[in-house]
Amino acid sequence: MSPPPTPQGARRRGARSQRTGLDSRARAWLRHHRAMLGDSARRLLRQPVASLLTMLAIGIALILPTGLWLALSGASGVGQRLQESATLTVYLAPAVSERQAMTIADTLRQHPEVAGARLITAAEGMAEFQQALGLDDALAELDDNPLPASVVITPTDTAPAAVRDLGEQLDAVDGVDEVRVDLAWLERLRRLAELGRRLTLALGVLFGLGALLVVGNTIRLSVESRRREIEVVTLIGATHAFVRRPFLYSGAWYGLGGGVVAWLLLAVGGQWLAGPIRALAASYGAQFSLPHLGVGGSAVLLVSSTLLGWLGGWVAVHRHLAETRPR
Amino acid sequence: MIAFEHVGKRYGGRFEALADIDFRVERGEMLFLTGHSGAGKSSLLRLIMRLERPSRGRLLIAGYDIDRLHISQVPYYRRQIGVVFQDHQLLFDRDVFANVALPLEIQGFEPREAARRVRAALDKVGLLHRERALPVELSSGEQQRVGIARAVVNKPPLLLADEPTGNLDPQLSADIMRLFEEFNRIGTTVMIASHDLALIARLRHRVLRLREGRLVSDEQVSDGGAP
Numbered sequence: 001m002s003p004p005p006t007p008q009g010a011r012r013r014g015a016r017s018q019r020t021g022l023d024s025r026a027r028a029w030l031r032h033h034r035a036m037l038g039d040s041a042r043r044l045l046r047q048p049v050a051s052l053l054t055m056l057a058i059g060i061a062l063i064l065p066t067g068l069w070l071a072l073s074g075a076s077g078v079g080q081r082l083q084e085s086a087t088l089t090v091y092l093a094p095a096v097s098e099r100q101a102m103t104i105a106d107t108l109r110q111h112p113e114v115a116g117a118r119l120i121t122a123a124e125g126m127a128e129f130q131q132a133l134g135l136d137d138a139l140a141e142l143d144d145n146p147l148p149a150s151v152v153i154t155p156t157d158t159a160p161a162a163v164r165d166l167g168e169q170l171d172a173v174d175g176v177d178e179v180r181v182d183l184a185w186l187e188r189l190r191r192l193a194e195l196g197r198r199l200t201l202a203l204g205v206l207f208g209l210g211a212l213l214v215v216g217n218t219i220r221l222s223v224e225s226r227r228r229e230i231e232v233v234t235l236i237g238a239t240h241a242f243v244r245r246p247f248l249y250s251g252a253w254y255g256l257g258g259g260v261v262a263w264l265l266l267a268v269g270g271q272w273l274a275g276p277i278r279a280l281a282a283s284y285g286a287q288f289s290l291p292h293l294g295v296g297g298s299a300v301l302l303v304s305s306t307l308l309g310w311l312g313g314w315v316a317v318h319r320h321l322a323e324t325r326p327r
Numbered sequence: 328m329i330a331f332e333h334v335g336k337r338y339g340g341r342f343e344a345l346a347d348i349d350f351r352v353e354r355g356e357m358l359f360l361t362g363h364s365g366a367g368k369s370s371l372l373r374l375i376m377r378l379e380r381p382s383r384g385r386l387l388i389a390g391y392d393i394d395r396l397h398i399s400q401v402p403y404y405r406r407q408i409g410v411v412f413q414d415h416q417l418l419f420d421r422d423v424f425a426n427v428a429l430p431l432e433i434q435g436f437e438p439r440e441a442a443r444r445v446r447a448a449l450d451k452v453g454l455l456h457r458e459r460a461l462p463v464e465l466s467s468g469e470q471q472r473v474g475i476a477r478a479v480v481n482k483p484p485l486l487l488a489d490e491p492t493g494n495l496d497p498q499l500s501a502d503i504m505r506l507f508e509e510f511n512r513i514g515t516t517v518m519i520a521s522h523d524l525a526l527i528a529r530l531r532h533r534v535l536r537l538r539e540g541r542l543v544s545d546e547q548v549s550d551g552g553a554p
Binding site: 024231234240242325 | 402
């Protein structure tokens with residue numbers, strides 16, 4: 001910024017008074033920041049109930065998207081494990097001998113998109129079948145083994161489209177009768193997860209906006225109550241940044257407080273829900289528990305809520321300052 | 328120091344608050360601006376403080392066309408002007424010391440240096456012993472003196488006063504005017520809007536008279552009823 005016009009009288013007399021070296025200006029800036037950090041905190045503490053209510057409102061607005069996000073990341077963990085276990089079963093033609101089956105399995109193993117291939121010979125297949133169904137006696141009646149040999153393939157890329165592609169490729173291999181890929185439910189799960197992600201994002205934006213409005217409105221009231229002070233300091237040469245500063249800090253404190261409230265509610269709520277969730281998952285023979293926010297997640301929550309509060313303060317003061325521009 | 332060049336100010340496109348104002352004020356002058364209420368005194372001061380912008384003409388302060396100032400430069404410009412308001416514009420939630428220190432706080436003065444200046448300014452207006460008082464505990468004459476101390480604490484080259492003696496009795500008014508004369512003696516350009524004609528006549532300074540937004544006279548009072 002170019003230097004403001006300085007009437008020369010000030011320049012002449014003010015060699016001392018206009019000490020605006022970069023260093024001393026930076027120190028003054030820091031000093032004011034520190035002062036406003038403390039001052040805004042004291043103002044909040046002077047009205048503890050009102051401040052707490054605002055923080056609660058922000059916290060509650062933040063808890064829904066955060067909770068959803070947690071649940072989703074838990075669910076997508078489960079989905080990930082399920083997807084990773086995706087396999088293809090390649091049934092070989094009945095006429096293929098055991099030796100040929102081994103060769104085919106070797107060929108399949110060499111395919112670049114195949115991570116692993118396990119051959120199940122007709123006899124092994126029969127044994128597994130008997131074990132699984134407990135039909136020893138009935139099957140023993142059969143003269144011939146009706147089961148074909150099969151190869152269980154673990155793909156390198158477990159994305160459904162890639163798995164389906166691989167299936168089609170393997171189907172074309174000599175001696176392969178049929179390839180089974182049961183992807184429909186995986187696909188469904190993936191779509192559900194995508195829906196959940198978008199829902200969380202939409203809710204996050206909406207509720208974040210809600211929190212912003214709560215802070216903005218609270219700060220607007222406090223701007224209103226300090227209107228005279230703003231007017232006076234503007235008259236005597238305060239910059240917009242100077243005027244804004246205390247309100248930005250107030251907003252940031254509200255946001256941080258709201259973040260802490262959300263964090264506490266999540267911790268308590270998580271504890272409260274953990275038992276039933278574990279029991280429900282166990283009844284499906286699965287293991288699932290709500291993941292914790294962890295240090296990183298907590299930091300993200302607190303930082304973003306603080307930023308949200310800061311932004312709310314900024315919007316509120318900015319509107320006020322724009323109204324008082326000289327015409 | 329101040330040069331109005333055919334300045335006009337209209338509000339809402341119709342009401343003409345000031346028309347064709349044209350005068351110059353030299354550095355180190357002291358002058359009065361007078362006229363009935365509504366004659367445009369406050370509008371004129373507001374133009375100098377750049378709370379408003381002229382609709383016509385040019386307004387130069389220390390040679391700069393202040394209408395060209397970018398919005399972000401306006402605060403730095405205002406720091407060069409000390410303003411005494413009729414209603415003091417003190418902040419009632421802080422004591423006298425903090426009120427006077429406000430301009431220095433805004434300009435980022437180091438606290439010890441600021442305290443020294445605040446005490447010097449309070450000493451000048453005779454209120455050093457009341458630095459911890461809240462504005463409400465002061466008489467209106469004392470409040471006005473706090474306002475003056477705040478206006479001069481950063482030693483601005485230009486001092487504006489809008490009806491500084493509006494609510495004061497003649498004795499207090501005379502005291503306040505003496506204060507302004509003292510600041511003028513050390514080189515500050517002082518411009519005072521006032522309708523206290525008797526008081527103005529006693530102080531022999533230049534007087535600009537406004538009527539219905541026009542400058543109707545500009546004369547040096549040489550033989551007032553000085554004691």
